[in-house]
Amino acid sequence: MILKGSQRGGGQDLAAHLMRTDDNEHVRVHELREFASDNLRGAFKEAEAISRGTKCRQYLFSLSFSPPESARVSEAEFVKAIDEAEKRLGLDGQPRAIVFHEKEGRLHAHGVWSRIDAASMTAVPLPYFKNKLNALSRDLYLDNGWDMPRGIAQAGMRDPLNFTLAEWQQAKRQGQDPRWLKAAVQSSWRASDSGPAFSGALEEHGCFLAKGDRRGHVVIDHDGEVHSLSRVLGIKTNDVKARLGDGEALQSIDAIRKKLGERMTPALKRHVTESREKFGKASALLGDAKAEMTLRHRDGRGKLEQDQKCAWDAETKVRTARLPKGLSGIWHRITGKYQQVRAQNETEAKASRERQAEERQRLVDRQREERARLQVMFKELRKRQAEELLELRRELGRFFKFSRGLDPGPTQRREMSVGLRLER
Incomplete structure (x- = not known):
């Protein structure tokens, strides 16, 4: 503790x-x-x-x-x-x-x-x-x-x-399914009969055709990763050249990455906004559920407290009535019966307090169990938000670097951080 x-x-x-x-x-x-x-x-x-x-x-x-x-x-x-x-x-x-x-x-x-x-x-x-x-x-x-x-x-x-946010910041980047890229490139290859047609078909899938340094034709995916075209298609390099030519007219990998960064950065910023709006709506729904539950639980505790007060007052009257007054009270004191009744009353009062404390504890435990289930939903939502925003932060950093040809400076880092804070 x-x-x-x-x-x-x-x-x-x-x-x-x-x-x-x-x-x-x-x-x-x-x-x-x-x-x-x-x-x-x-x-x-x-x-x-x-x-x-x-x-x-x-x-x-x-x-x-x-x-x-x-x-x-x-x-x-x-x-x-x-x-x-x-x-x-x-x-x-x-x-x-x-x-x-x-x-x-x-x-x-x-x-x-x-x-x-x-x-x-x-x-x-x-x-x-x-x-x-x-x-x-x-x-x-x-x-x-x-x-x-x-x-x-x-x-x-x-x-x-x-720290409080530590459990929210354990997100691991999920890798892209390699089958997606292979299917996209192969379908674009089958649907085209020339270099320009193939390049246009690739761009519809967010991929770009570029001139590789040593591997001839390469494909750059929407993450900026470079893939050998012949390897993705599963055909020989000469067969690729037979349809697309030698690729000398194609843009370089660096030029394509810069182009990709310029295109993707605004889109990712839009994704940040959409992510915040999505999680904001989900959080508002959970917040409404929490507010309703809190009011209901407070009402339940208030009712129990009132019922216990009424029961305590009634029991106190019964215990008080046992103590005789006047001459009878004096006689009871002389005989010692007054002390016996008083001891009995104190024992019953203690038992009543313990019973009411147990009733209150049982109610609190039931309510806390219900509240804990809702809290699990809050944590899951915050964790998903953390994972998504961390991934978007990485992506923004990558594409800022592509579009400017160097690591983002302080101004760009501030721009990257806009909208990427976790919401409680």
Whole structure:
């Protein structure tokens, strides 16, 4: 589990960030401990007000908990990890807030502590907190059997390729089927009876006839690759010359490549635009599905929360009615029955809280499974887009080089990059 912590002020900005529902699909304040307020803004305002009695300006400690993408971590397991972090950092008993976020089907948590000890009016020191968090992170990876990133397993071994877009940039260029070129050249050969006719037929397939350096007549395909004409046709070189002549009047390979670059570069730019439009439409459809799913899931959680609140209130009334009042209450205290009933009520209340937590966890797990299936579709779309745009980038580079007779300079590189960025 990746842990990122920082000492900070600006409680109201942090509260606004943690409660953002535009960036997160689900946000839930799980706990506000030792705060009088029942909301995050009010809680952090309390911490700020107390800090005014000290010289401390970074009166909060904020810590995020992010498990591996493939891991399924329950809220209870997050709270256990937060408790352990609190213990190791020396923040035991300090006012604390816990907020859960869900984004792209993944659950992560934020813990925020007030550093101000109200009794002594001093800030809790946090020496070497990064080292302590790194040690805790290693322990969490080992305890859960997760694959540990190199940067956590050993300091200084961070993988330089471990970036968000890395999995999108693993596209491999797919080779052209050689049978396509052979069929196109052979059909053009059969349909023509002269050099000009054959050259025109080839150009209809995106190929060009040129004069080779040592191989006589050659064919240049739409990728700029050079092929021996006699080899593609499967006939002798003399038979080719008998129909087409010696080829001295044909353009050279470099001249044809330049011509090809001038023709293909505008077409490839058009393909870039078409690619972006295609993926934009597909992404919009998935985005609409995501928005609908998010609203439906929020409604489901809201309904469960309301039902649980009503059930809790009803159960509380039943438990309260068991405790006698007046003279009967005094008698129950004397006989010890009051304590028995109170212990029973506390046991039932604890069981009720655990039952409701399990109900909420089951609902969240079902919704996350549904969201994960949609996320797979997002990833597949992004991967296809990455592959297509990378291929177009390579093609643009190749044809810029052909059309200018040299490698593209800075201006051309900027031109090549237009429209080739991945869209989230």
